[in-house]
Amino acid sequence: MDTLLIVGSSGLLGSSLVKALGKKYVIKTITHTSENSDYNLDMSEPKSALKVLKEIKPNYIVNLAALTDVDKCEYNIESAYLINTRISENIALYNELNKDCFTVHISTDHYYDKNESSEDMVNIYNAYAMTKYCAEKSLKLDNVTILRTNFFGKSFSHRSIGLCDSIYNTVKNNKTLKLFNDVYFSPLSINTLCNVIDTCIEQKQPGIFNVGSKKGMSKEKFLVTFLNKCGFDNFDYDSVSVDSMNFKVKRPKDMRMDVRHFEETFNYKLPFLLEEIESVANEFR
Template identity: 30%
Template sequence: MKKILIIGSQGMLGQSLVKILSRDSSIPVVTAARYGADYNFDFLDDTSLCECIESINPDVVINAAAIVSLQHCESESGMAYAVNTKLPGRLAELCHELGCYFIHISTDHYYCHDWDKKHLETDKITIRNEYARTKYLGEQLVALHAQNLIVRTNIVGYRNNSLKPTFLEWCIQAFNRDEEMTLFDDFYTSSIYTDQLCIVLKDLLQIRPEGIVNIASSTVSNKEDFILALAKKIKGKEPRYKIGKVNQLLGVPRADSLGLDVSKIEDLVGYRMPDLEKVIYDIELDYKRMGY
């Protein structure tokens, strides 16, 4: 393997990718971001993007850059289209020209009103907002080229930026402050810890499948169950909370049944995806290590 280029290396997933892949000294990792990386530039600057990829001449490119805020995508739909649609399409085109393998991280925000169903890669999707629309269009552009893998997932993890806490960091802050939380019992996901996803991606580099694959926890749980399990593991007790309904939230319409079937990825790598207990266990290990 020549080099792996990580686009969006300073984000939540990007940081985990650098950590996991860098553990193997035989894998040279190169990072790209707006700041704090080997290559620092605006990904929407096509000249800079082309110069970066051509100068590195990577064997693999992983795109972890995205606008994931639903509200941001609604209010800045043009920017959401540029980052979530045009950027992955351009990266797929450049990778095709250079003959390198491209992994694009997509989303699970495509399914509604079927509770804890585990959705296959081939199941019908529903577009409810600009985030889902721009991510799905990005998938379509990536799929125009060979040697590409589209990963549908739901990740939780640490970003270590106090000004922009992740969902996981927000939960931990609420636990520590004994704040009352609103937990949704009608919003289902199969969330996987970022490090766990990165380990699977590393293993996939050996076989380099193409098309769409779900990488997620083998457990589909609602947000109430996930947060209660997290609080019990980390703090040893339940947080103060009340039950809310995600479908009663005003503002951006949301998909609510995001469970993913992981049988395809399990067949590809030859092992089981982590269940909810294992996801929470690995989150707690890093919680202790980082001294939150």
């Protein structure tokens, strides 16, 4: 079997991806500190990164490493650069020397601020978006698929808890939620995204692609629908504008994506968001 290296394997997506692809590939995992990974090292350090990549000799790399805390990225831009950009730069160095190695890089929908945004409608509002965009630019597209995406699902990670787990537990503990009525997105379920990544590995179509669900919705509607599908009929929440939070770091409000480029290139039909919510809610019931 071919060898698949997952960088950042201990997070929300990585934990599920290891399980999803474990029967198709020889999986090797790298994290900075997780005891459950095959290698513990700082992949932002070029010599260490290239040394371990040459040792593993992967046929495929999936890069999931990311610092996604928007405020932390803004106020600790060095860490944001090292995790979000430098690791990708080191993978790009390896790919230059090993043209047969194909990489799938997980990027972000945080560039978009208009419904049905296509891949060329990039807005850089903060350090998180900047460092993720620089990562994309470091990767040469002859042997890389870049997926701009957002995802949700039940966490099987020892290190990360996702939005759904957090909201589910908050309601279960009878605490009041604050839900944004003016922030829109179109995420995929983790299970669907794992399948998408598998498809990208199989087809090896280089390029930059939006990958999300269809008929996206506000975060308020998304979470209310999710909780209803989980069996919560009555719970307390405040419907608020994101502007009321007075965030110091600017964030986009509408990250819903046009996904036709991916669908046409890969001959892959992406699901509606309501279908994804129902699928994930089934995991919580």
